[in-house]
Amino acid sequence: MSEQNNKSEYLVEVNDLKMYFPVKTGFMKTIPLKAVDGVSFTIKPGETLGLVGESGCGKTTVGRTLLRLYKPTGGEFRFNGELVTDKNITPLRKQMQMVFQDPYSSLNPRMTVEDIIGEPLDVHKLYSNRAERREKILHLMELVGLNAEHATRYAHEFSGGQRQRIGIARALAVDPKFIVCDEPVSALDVSIQAQVINMFEELQEKLGVAYLFIAHDLLVVHHISNRIAVMYLGRIVEIADADELNDHPIHPYTLSLLSAVPVPDPRTARKSQRIILEGDVPSPLRMPSGCPFRTRCRYATEQCANECPSLTDRGGGHMVACWNK
Amino acid sequence: MAQNFDIPAPTKNPMSLQLDPKKFEKATDEEKRQQDVMAESTTFFKDGMRRLMRNPLAIISIVLLLLVVATMVIAPAVVPYSYEQIITVNGKRDKRAANLKPFEYSQLEQQYMEETGEKLFPHIMGTDELCRDYFIRVVYGTRVSFIVGIFAALMVMIIGIIYGSISGYLGGKVDLIMMRIVDIIYSLPDLLIVILLAVVLKETLSQAKLGIFSKLGTNMMAMFIVFGVLYWVGMARLVRGQILTIKENEYVLAAKSIGAKNGRIIRRHILPNCISVIIISTAQQIPSAIFTESYLSFIGLGVQLPMPSLGSLANAARSGMQSYPWKLVFPAVMIVLIVLAMNLLGDAMRDAFDPKLKK
Numbered sequence: 067m068s069e070q071n072n073k074s075e076y077l078v079e080v081n082d083l084k085m086y087f088p089v090k091t092g093f094m095k096t097i098p099l100k101a102v103d104g105v106s107f108t109i110k111p112g113e114t115l116g117l118v119g120e121s122g123c124g125k126t127t128v129g130r131t132l133l134r135l136y137k138p139t140g141g142e143f144r145f146n147g148e149l150v151t152d153k154n155i156t157p158l159r160k161q162m163q164m165v166f167q168d169p170y171s172s173l174n175p176r177m178t179v180e181d182i183i184g185e186p187l188d189v190h191k192l193y194s195n196r197a198e199r200r201e202k203i204l205h206l207m208e209l210v211g212l213n214a215e216h217a218t219r220y221a222h223e224f225s226g227g228q229r230q231r232i233g234i235a236r237a238l239a240v241d242p243k244f245i246v247c248d249e250p251v252s253a254l255d256v257s258i259q260a261q262v263i264n265m266f267e268e269l270q271e272k273l274g275v276a277y278l279f280i281a282h283d284l285l286v287v288h289h290i291s292n293r294i295a296v297m298y299l300g301r302i303v304e305i306a307d308a309d310e311l312n313d314h315p316i317h318p319y320t321l322s323l324l325s326a327v328p329v330p331d332p333r334t335a336r337k338s339q340r341i342i343l344e345g346d347v348p349s350p351l352r353m354p355s356g357c358p359f360r361t362r363c364r365y366a367t368e369q370c371a372n373e374c375p376s377l378t379d380r381g382g383g384h385m386v387a388c389w390n391k
Numbered sequence: 392m393a394q395n396f397d398i399p400a401p402t403k404n405p406m407s408l409q410l411d412p413k414k415f416e417k418a419t420d421e422e423k424r425q426q427d428v429m430a431e432s433t434t435f436f437k438d439g440m441r442r443l444m445r446n447p448l449a450i451i452s453i454v455l456l457l458l459v460v461a462t463m464v465i466a467p468a469v470v471p472y473s474y475e476q477i478i479t480v481n482g483k484r485d486k487r488a489a490n491l492k493p494f495e496y497s498q499l500e501q502q503y504m505e506e507t508g509e510k511l512f513p514h515i516m517g518t519d520e521l522c523r524d525y526f527i528r529v530v531y532g533t534r535v536s537f538i539v540g541i542f543a544a545l546m547v548m549i550i551g552i553i554y555g556s557i558s559g560y561l562g563g564k565v566d567l568i569m570m571r572i573v574d575i576i577y578s579l580p581d582l583l584i585v586i587l588l589a590v591v592l593k594e595t596l597s598q599a600k601l602g603i604f605s606k607l608g609t610n611m612m613a614m615f616i617v618f619g620v621l622y623w624v625g626m627a628r629l630v631r632g633q634i635l636t637i638k639e640n641e642y643v644l645a646a647k648s649i650g651a652k653n654g655r656i657i658r659r660h661i662l663p664n665c666i667s668v669i670i671i672s673t674a675q676q677i678p679s680a681i682f683t684e685s686y687l688s689f690i691g692l693g694v695q696l697p698m699p700s701l702g703s704l705a706n707a708a709r710s711g712m713q714s715y716p717w718k719l720v721f722p723a724v725m726i727v728l729i730v731l732a733m734n735l736l737g738d739a740m741r742d743a744f745d746p747k748l749k750k
């Protein structure tokens with residue numbers, strides 16, 4: 067690690083991250099599925115970056131690749147200025163954690179809550195005796211709003227919201243600086259979603275953690291994020307401050323996404339125009355040439371088919387990847 | 392709701408909209424706690440045992456097996472004869488006595504009892520052709536069968552778990568090669584290999600120094616090795632299949648993201664979630680091992696004489712089947728009882744513990 071890299075204002079720096087999965091298409095033939103194709107972003111300490119996009123656009127893969135659950139095909143990821151590789155990932159796991167989407171399958175049904183939350187402590191040997199372990203676990207449970215008497219129970223005895231709290235407590239056990247939240251509320255009821263999201267915000271205030279908040283619900287993301295990145299077919303097409311993106315979207319894909327957000331007031335809803343995209347998302351196995359969005363874009367020109375636009379600054383850190391807007 | 396007694400009976404018109412403000416008071420902490428109805432926390436094991444105990448067939452099997460085990464443990468201490476001892480009276484052997492019927496005494500024994508007035512221990516199942524007490528021989532045969540069955544099943548379980556979990560967890564090329572080896576072993580004709588191995592190992596083991604194991608006899612050792620070499624493949628396949636499905640669960644991914652090592656993930660997350668299938672399969676392996684031991688002994692490849700086994704007893708009884716049918720009936724009934732009870736218990740355990748069959 068060179069000197070200047072260690073002094074970085076960013077906690078997370080992702081540069082041109084690529085994750086291709088080999089897909090067998092026939093006998094002895096494999097072609098890459100470009101799940102993530104050149105994604106770059108940064109997150110400051112204590113900041114929340116929202117990552118939105120439709121199903122299959124590679125949001126979850128970005129999160130999992132950051133935590134090295136997949137070995138990235140290309141690109142680099144610096145955490146606190148330090149380049150993350152397979153060799154130094156184990157100690158870094160104490161600073162990076164993940165909250166999973168499905169609170170039902172992400173908790174081992176054969177373990178008690180105490181053991182689930184205590185597992186990171188066991189793995190990283192963060193206690194000297196049983197009493198200290200117990201004390202830490204109870205503190206974590208209190209932090210996420212679980213009763214101490216729940217400690218000896220099994221995950222299947224809890225509701226979805228409570229299970230997600232257990233998952234969050236597990237992520238917080240090692241006192242991380244950065245948590246990847248992989249659609250943590252999309253499996254929950256709306257009323258429970260609000261509780262869990264508010265808890266995420268409170269925890270950020272208390273502990274100063276940074277989030278990469280992956281979701282497909284723009285309202286939720288807008289509520290919790292400082293900045294939002296919009297993904298389409300493995301690429302980030304627009305990234306801006308949350309309010310800026312919401313009020314002045316530039317990329318045609320972001321425009322159509324925002325127009326699909328349900329508006330609570332029916333009078334406003336009637337006035338607003340829904341931009342309906344034509345066609346389906348192209349298969350990531352056969353990506354269109356040039357800009358991946360051009361097949362469904364109403365502004366597409368010949369240039370879009372030939373060259374892929376890169377993110378360019380449109381003022382105030384509002385980055386857009388589009389030739390025409 | 393003790394507080395309710397303090398509220399005076401309503402004196403006003405029941406239709407009045409005036410409400411009793413006392414009913415809208417905030418609940419005290421104590422009252423709130425009464426609302427937290429906490430169900431008894433049941434573990435997976437308790438839940439399964441409860442369901443097992445509801446199955447009458449399982450209860451009958453358990454009682455039967457307990458009776459057999461109790462007989463195995465108690466009988467050698469109670470019955471004054473040993474399995475290799477030819478019955479004598481005052482050191483004298485009655486040469487004419489052989490193949491006594493159940494509860495029959497030899498002439499010498501009858502004489503002795505008349506002279507002294509003392510009652511000798513009856514031969515519950517008669518004697519064999521050398522006038523050895525048949526009951527104690529059947530008990531010892533059952534012991535051998537039980538030991539072989541349980542050890543063979545345990546060995547199959549251990550080898551199968553280790554092999555299957557490595558293959559299933561690592562996946563890819565490792566899995567491919569390991570499973571082809573299993574396929575090869577699986578395609579070998581079982582009985583032929585068992586006989587070949589038993590013959591070859593008998594020779595090799597009789598020359599090797601085995602220390603404490605020598606007590607078991609070379610035949611028994613050979614039998615364990617045969618089971619260990621041949622019958623683990625089914626278990627390995629089963630475990631691999633289970634692990635392939637379980638490792639896709641998000642909690643395994645969560646453990647990886649925490650930084651848990653592969654060994655820990657297998658031990659703490661994967662195996663506990665397929666342990667029910669493993670235990671059930673092991674329980675079903677025991678009767679099949681007992682059965683294999685019996686037929687190996689029957690064809691003369693089992694335990695060494697004079698140690699009896701249910702199979703070799705049945706084989707010895709074959710020659711006098713018409714004259715002394717009880718000699719064949721007792722060991723045969725014993726095999727049937729044990730195998731049937733174990734099979735029924737195994738099935739009941741599968742019904743009780745397999746989460747897929749849960750209603």
